[in-house]
Amino acid sequence: MKVNKAEIIISAVAEAQYPGDNLPEIVLLGRSNVGKSSFVNTLIERRNLARTSSQPGKTQTMNFYQINDLFRFVDMPGYGYAKASKTEREKWGKMIEKYLRQRENAAMIFQLIDSRHEPSEDDVLMYEWLTYYNLNPVIIGTKADKISRTNQKKSTNQIAKALSLKSPREVILFSAETKLGKDEVWQRIESVLK
Ligand code: GDP
Numbered sequence: 407m408k409v410n411k412a413e414i415i416i417s418a419v420a421e422a423q424y425p426g427d428n429l430p431e432i433v434l435l436g437r438s439n440v441g442k443s444s445f446v447n448t449l450i451e452r453r454n455l456a457r458t459s460s461q462p463g464k465t466q467t468m469n470f471y472q473i474n475d476l477f478r479f480v481d482m483p484g485y486g487y488a489k490a491s492k493t494e495r496e497k498w499g500k501m502i503e504k505y506l507r508q509r510e511n512a513a514m515i516f517q518l519i520d521s522r523h524e525p526s527e528d529d530v531l532m533y534e535w536l537t538y539y540n541l542n543p544v545i546i547g548t549k550a551d552k553i554s555r556t557n558q559k560k561s562t563n564q565i566a567k568a569l570s571l572k573s574p575r576e577v578i579l580f581s582a583e584t585k586l587g588k589d590e591v592w593q594r595i596e597s598v599l600k
Contacts, residue, residue: 407592409450411474417467421504425470430477431511432595435502435536436518437528438484441548444582445518446471446479449591456481466498468505477513477599480505486528506541513598514544516591521547521561521579525568533569544594545569550579550586 416423434442443456450473469481482502490498506512515536519529536543547561562574571577578594580587 412450412455415470415472417469430513431480433515434481437486440518440520442481448582516546517543518546518548521550545577547577547579551581551583
């Protein structure tokens, strides 16, 4: 897809702030610092629409990025931030749960997992929660440029095993540096926009 227009509509903290139209929304979930902002920026070829930060966990808002006035990315606050307080975590959980279970605009979910490491406990819990509610996410292995070809294969196997996926081929390896996976991700997005 050629992106002609990309704008942040709102950084929401409550449901009342969600856009009121019926544009489809593509949801991004993942641990803080997993590469969600870089994922959006790479897809839409903008250096800095989504804020990439070296301060993980800082943004506790849901950011709605509207693309070509056709659909939106909804960047959820990262989970598993060690320094977040219990109250913050609970607030996070409620906000996300409510969105995911009630929002009719939600058309697709990408769950991003760092391809360099074994999925964390939070990654697994998030995935299990999603599939329990039949919200089957597409799994993205991020920062794939940081591992060798051999380790890429190991990585998809490892992720597939931890999440009990049918096949490691279900994992899309992605890199904001080399653009690996970009076309495949766009194909997935376009398939739900038709
Ligand atoms: P977010 O917190 O999930 O939005 O993560 P960011 O997109 O801000 O990325 C966190 C850090 O990882 C930043 O320093 C990015 O430059 C880096 N990063 C993200 N994606 C990639 C990637 O594909 N390759 C490499 N080498 N670094 C990445």
